[in-house]
Amino acid sequence: MKIVIVGGVAGGMSAATRLRRLMEDAAIIVFEQGPYVSFANCGLPYFVSGEIKQRTQLLVQTPASLQARFNLDVRPNSTVTKILPAQRQLVVQTPTGAHTETYDKLILAPGAKPFMPAITGLAAAENVFSLRSIPDLDQIMAALKQPVQQVVVVGAGFIGLEMAENLRQRGLAVTVVEQAPHVLPPLDEEMAAFVQNELQRHGVKVITGQSVVRFAQQGKQLKLADGRQLATDLTLLAVGIRPNSDLAAAAGIKLGLRGGIIVDENYQTSAANIYAVGDAILVKQQLTGEPALISLASPANRQGRQVADVIAGQPRQNRGSISTAIVRTFSLTAAATGLSERAVRQAKLPFAVVHVSGNDHASYYPGATELTLKLIFEPQTGRIYGAQGVGTNGVDKRIDVLATAIKGQLTIFDLPELELTYAPPFGVAKDPVNMLGYVALNVSEGVSRTVQWHELPAQLQAGKVLLDVRTAAEVQAGHFQQAVHIPLNELRQRLSELDPNQAYIVSCHSGLRSYIAERLLRQNGFQVENLDGAYALYQTVRPQAIVKN
């Protein structure tokens, strides 16, 4: 059998190597339009700062190593320009000319390309780059050898933030411009606020809710929708990616949402003997059942392996993806899995939200740091829609546990049951993930009634009173503009200071003590709700509403 693969990075190369392990006698040809195969796509930003020191570290495999180990015929600099499905042929353009290649089975793994918005002046700009490949990186590194002082990163998604960090680590003045109302749009506003603060703490200027409308002066000046002008020596465009599906479309293969290639559960496209995997295909978002473009290395690798099994006669089903992602921004990690609150709201699903703060490991053991987790769930069934986390350490672990829980269709009722590794250097006896379950249970069962951070202003406006139960020292350091203050440990003795006819919202630092206060007050006949996430969350997302001393 002769199998041809278009695209030699994650999905394509996983397919090629698995095929060889299953079909020693097959002829396997991999066409890659770029000069490199199997390169470390996700490592590119870290070369910009020098954190990854050697360019060769990014080149995981070469055609020669793949030939020696897997007997693969890997051809870089080879662009497939046309597919003729009826003839099972394709046309390949190489630096020395074009030729025709036949196939028995064809796997399309063309990946995605950076989206280039239609902005006036972009074509004439010489200092605007995107980052997706080694040649992209080489261009940026060459540009950085010129005198560069100020750079603009357009787009504050994962790649945009990684580039902002790495450019800043080079000592450059970095401005990030994001069209969405907050950085890191896959996360919700209050969780992304931690990241925005971290960027600013490290001297990165952040502009949100603004789009770039024009490049002027050959790209040295950039105009925003509100009329602001930014000077820039180098601009990185990281405003999303699009499936590389033109080739498939031209061959009559069916495309769907935003040009993604439609495949069935066995990666079969609408054309016989043609399969597709990776960033270019539409997959089922497992939580909604809707088609989605999920451009991540991990699903691409799995798909590549699975399509090889399918072709080798070992049936596999693409069950879809939930989408899990993580980004480090200076000292802060932010990660998400499943659906965001915004996505759940748009899908009009019934949902509740809880936030939990906790330590990454036992507080009495040196080096403990705080992390904040968010859970979005269906309060009746306990079904988990998604989770997000921010913090210095241990965020990856908690989101991985929650991603596993979602994949396994565990509910909030199962989270307290999870038996996670605990010794003082590694965790806490009630892990933040367990706590997330306990808090969600309390909300689901009506033991606790919460107010979300974004609901607070309207609720206070409507006449509710905020009761802060932190210690005097904590209040002294920073506090809400208007709140009654009774420390939790004095609350039972000072109930007479509260008005039985007044509705209260209680808050502490993270929401744990205020929950105790909520229970105490409700059982004493007060009308009371707990501010979910409490002061710590509120001061992060609405710092202007806080009085700091």
Place this chain on the structure above:
Amino acid sequence: MKIVIVGGVAGGMSAATRLRRLMEDAAIIVFEQGPYVSFANCGLPYFVSGEIKQRTQLLVQTPASLQARFNLDVRPNSTVTKILPAQRQLVVQTPTGAHTETYDKLILAPGAKPFMPAITGLAAAENVFSLRSIPDLDQIMAALKQPVQQVVVVGAGFIGLEMAENLRQRGLAVTVVEQAPHVLPPLDEEMAAFVQNELQRHGVKVITGQSVVRFAQQGKQLKLADGRQLATDLTLLAVGIRPNSDLAAAAGIKLGLRGGIIVDENYQTSAANIYAVGDAILVKQQLTGEPALISLASPANRQGRQVADVIAGQPRQNRGSISTAIVRTFSLTAAATGLSERAVRQAKLPFAVVHVSGNDHASYYPGATELTLKLIFEPQTGRIYGAQGVGTNGVDKRIDVLATAIKGQLTIFDLPELELTYAPPFGVAKDPVNMLGYVALNVSEGVSRTVQWHELPAQLQAGKVLLDVRTAAEVQAGHFQQAVHIPLNELRQRLSELDPNQAYIVSCHSGLRSYIAERLLRQNGFQVENLDGAYALYQTVRPQAIVKN
């Protein structure tokens, strides 16, 4: 309602605080026989080395703080000496005398006590300690103020190893004596071997398969079963714990396996109105359905909270535990969840084993370290029995993911589907947990046939030949005593050097390249199996069988 709780640490105090949140008007009394409640049990070893600096850091709550916040009547130094279930009364001994207390509901959370083996001379030894409480710690710290140079730790379980590390960090000469054939008996031999090597690398002397048969010279000398004598200035006994169930037994409450208190799924003991939680109770080992003693902080805390819910009228079921544990030994982390291979073997369950080595994060990003995972599973159904991990970084995360997978009854077929956080500082696109799934699938589906490390000598004896496919440089640095050597990348060209009538076992460093070789050879008609875990595992567990240069 008047609720009395016996025991004021993990399970007891979780019950007390949850009860208060649910029942503001209940009278809640907590009797604790020791002088402290809610102390950081798991932190005690780290105070010995000074890693935890302040003794007060270990005291999480005090009776006064619990009174102020939770209106709890917490009475330390109060030993309940007798329960009269028919009268709903108990007798309490305090430093000032004995008195009787009534209850409506009684929760027993007495925990466990160190097992003291009947060794000749132990009673006369003045320098033998165990570690379970703050007073135990105080005694050890006082003893360490005397001139102490050499110490012996008897028992290489979790506490024994933590104490060995922390005593060594104080600069003492430490010997560990373990009765089982290897350290860390909850893990299997080859995984525990990594820990044993780490101990020895840090100058800890390790004696396994030996028990202490006598203390002589007031404990200054210790005799082993094989006649060896060890001099010791201080000895720590950490040979396991036993449920503190004498009080319950005297009250006629039914006990089971090794004296554990029998409770139903709602924590109800055999006596009306008496409940029990924590280390003293028998729980269902979820993977076997058998009763088990699982002495861990995390289940104890959950049980305490659940029994409070039961008493408050919110029904909860104890679903049982799978048991997850972790220990740091110097730079190495070792962790386990579910059943060990030994336990699965004893239970006569059908099983297969795979080992996978991988990096904790992308190899091209600075600071990547290797970790080794083991999976024990049922090859037909894919049911996961247990997992173990060792390595410098990221072991806690992988075992947590696998513990979640086991709790969620995910199978090996689900592990490749897990979408875990991936960015170069945090993980790899094919996470070691995904790889564990892929390798288990290969074994389950017959794509790969493996030989386990302990089977190798007999297989070679029977005439099979070991084929090492590592590079010449790797072989040069260290190799099996007898093996044919053909680097993987040359194998396809050098097939003629192999004997078509000879059965081969292939090995590389970790088993990944040798799996590729296995597939290559089998498809070329050779009889071949892959050495699971390969050279890296074998040299760890059987270093004497390896030639090092």
